[in-house]
Amino acid sequence: MKKLLFATTALAIAVSGSAPAFAEFSSRNIRVSNGINADHPVGNGIKAMQECLDQKSGGKLKLTAFWGGALGGDLQATQALRSGVQEAVVTSSSPLVGIIPALGVFDLPFLFASPAEAYKVLDGKFGDSMNQKLDAAGLVNLAYWENGFRNLSNSQHPVTKWEDFSGLKVRVMQNNIFLDTFQNLGANATPMAFGEVYSALETKAIDAQENPYVTIDTSKFFEVQKYITETNHAYTPFLFLFSKAIFNTYAPEEQAALRECAVVGRDVERQVIADLNKKSLEKIKAAGLEVNQLSPEEQTRIREKSMVVYEKHKAQIGADVVDGILAELKTIRGN
Helix, strand or coil: CCHHHHHHHHHHHHHHHHHHHHCCCCCCCEEEECCCCCHHHHHHEEEEEEEHHHHHCCCCCCEEEECCCCCCCCCHHHHHHCCCCCCCCECCCCHHHHCCCHHHHCCCCCCCCHHHHHHHCCCHHHHHHHHHHHHCCEEEEEEEEEHHHHHEEEEECCCCCCHCCCCCCCEECCHHHHHHHHHCCCCCEEEEHHHHHHHHHHCCCEEEEHHHHEHHHHHCCCHHEEEEEEEEEEECCEEEEEEHHHHHHCCCHHHHHHHHHHHHHHHHHHHHHHHHHHHHHHHHHHHCCCCEEEEEHHHHHHHCCCHHHHHHHHHCCCHHHHHHHHHHHHHCCCC
């Protein structure tokens, strides 16, 4: 009987001891909008984030992901967050430039030399300063996730220096900074819908296109191209945004759990993208394409050549923002 009483008492203490850990958590269904599909690495990040939230909230905080723009495009979803009618969205920075012009800094060409460099900036003081601008617009950025570097493919010749861009007819997104970037390098920048790119490459209507390795692989662009250059010319992050109006109604413990678990999801998602990029690059090489990288010296040359684009868009983005990120990168690079 004493043993039974002792066991019962111990169980009661254990339960009462664990209860406060979840006492401040309410049962919540958090809708997360995504423009991409569930098989994108963001899906791996959402899964890891949910597992983290399950542990921290005792299963009370639930993420419900809506893929492929089911809740509207990224801009539409972001406006819903600002209005307080939707909880969260994972979106690229580019569609939000109309709301927060400073985000255009991430569209600037040849900004980051490597993923590690990008992470230092995004996860550091500069990223925090951008989060403050998002906060002022009614958005809480829980973490910077991975979208990935864009690289150049073409059917004409290897591109090893900026002069090799001259005359190439390159498909680009309808983005003024992208247009200016390639025109400045001497290329014929051609805006075109993504769905038209493969046939345009196949018929030689265009010579080149630029996308992450995974996109070049899954879209089978390697079938109609001969050369790949790891230009790393553009890196636009994903942001895991939360409605500030809704976030502010949550308990501090809930807010902390969302921030911490978004970082857990970020790290998983970044690693999955890195692994997929390696696999896609190997597949591209196996298809017979010639792959090369820009030398460190050429990276410096091409970045200097591109400074005219920075200057052109500096006023719109914000001189303090452009100068701030360049100063931080200078410190990171030790020059």
